[in-house]
Amino acid sequence: MRQPPIRRYDEDRVDGVCQDVGNAVDAASLGIGAWDEVPAMLSNAFPGSFAGLWNMSFTESRLNFQSWANVDPAFARSYAEHFAYVNPWSAYWNTARNGLVALSEDVSPARLYAKTEFYNDWLLPQRDAEAAAGLKLVGNRGETILFVLHFPLSVAEEYGHAAAHVLRHIRTGLGRSITLAGVMQAQTEDAMTAAALVERGRCAAFVVEGNRRVREANKLADHLFSSGRAVLVRNDRCFIVDPEADVQFASTLDKLSRGVNADDAKLFFRTSSGAWRVVMTALPAIVAPSSTSHLLPPRQLVLILVTELLPTADTTDLSVLKALAGLTHAEIAFCRRLMHGDSVTDAAEQLGIAVETARTRLKSIFQKTQTSRQGQLMLFLSRLR
Structure with missing residues (x-):
């Protein structure tokens, strides 16, 4: 059953929400809690609302992570599959400065998007929650992390100012967690990179x-x-x-x-x-x-x-292929063209033969050299220097 909205957020109530959400962020950062608990903690403090935390690479049009609270799972899936990429608020958040906390009614009201697919097919069906408060943070790769609370227009004044206060309060802790995670991730990647090259x-x-x-x-x-x-x-x-x-x-x-x-x-x-x-x-x-x-x-x-x-043209003696693999003079000439970087079509043209003849010749070379792909053949030939 849907809870009625709270009409008054005094200092003590807001401080309590700040503490609860901040603790959820710290727990998730330390691995003793889940990130799903962070938007859930915020949404539960504002009855009739729903909250989302997600990571979006706007320049690459890629949603990297999302977590929703009080949103039907089908709508969460549809956001990941489609609506994240047509969300009209993306243009605002893409250019907003790092650390910004904003209220939609102040900067970009939902009514401006009343004719959009996102507004009619995703936002409205959720419930009466057109107003929003949001926090933007920038990740270690330039991606945008958004923490947003949607709530009814009828309580926009009460919920908006209280939610904005909470988001400003947890901003430093969440930003610190993201920075630390980025450093740890870079260290892990550097170790893996070094191992791959060693x-x-x-x-x-x-x-x-x-x-x-x-x-x-x-x-x-x-x-x-x-x-x-x-x-x-x-x-x-x-x-x-x-x-x-x-x-x-x-x-x-x-x-x-x-x-x-x-x-x-x-x-x-x-x-x-x-x-x-x-x-x-x-x-x-x-x-x-x-x-x-x-x-x-x-x-x-x-x-x-x-x-x-x-390394230099015509320095590799491919004639050894006759004794080594039983290749004919025509097949050796074909290998030489491949060693020069020719494609099968280019080699056929250079040697004055049909493309189908060239493909048949390549299959014969594969069989005699015990290779099955052109890449394997090139590696085999490169060892004949």
Whole structure:
């Protein structure tokens, strides 16, 4: 049964709410409580309201975390799946300063959005709770953490000022928890990155975030960056020097950083100085030892391995493939084109054969070299230097 609203919030009552919500934040930060208890504690202190705590990357249009109190589970799911991305208040919160506490009736009343999908299909069906008070904090990756209480317009004056006081009171503690969690998370990621690179001394290896930012690199990768022969680093972000390969690199990196399997996690390209192979692998996402990491989800890091297939043109003697694997002269010529970075189609054109003939020839080469994919074949050939 819905509780009637409280019409008066005196100093003692507000101080009690501040204490309860602050304790819930501290408990969640220390791992002895759940983040679901934080919006629940706030909402329960204001009968007839509902509260939400969520983490949104506005620049990437991605909801990282959400927790709702007094909201039907179906509406919570629909918010994560759709309404978080059409919420008209996002424009206001995206530009608001870090630490801001605001009342919707003062800065952006719900009636301004009366014709929007969000207002009619998500907010109104909840209950009479069009007014809101909210707190914005910025996470360690620039994402926005919002803590919002919705309540009826009929009690906007009483609830609004009291809720704003509570949000200002817990602002420092919540911000401190987020900062600490970010530091712990970065330390965990750094340890994982170092472990991924420790045994990668034979090729250029580096770890990047989904936005191309280089987190760590081995010495060979540093030399590769400095030479600019295959990979460039600008403003701490990496780029493949070949434009077409860079497009494929960006697409694959985006998939891997979002936890999506990528069949094209290997790419080949050539430059004026040689041919190159790039292998991309998503590192395991490790949650930092703090429940705050649920509010700040682990970042997906990607390991990049770059191998030079042909240091200088025509220096690799592929004739050994005749004795080693029984390849014909035509098949060896085909391998040489692949070592130069040609695609199957390009190799067919260079050798004056049909594409279907080239594909048949590649299958024969796979069988004779006991490989099954072009990436495996390139690695096999690269060891013949």
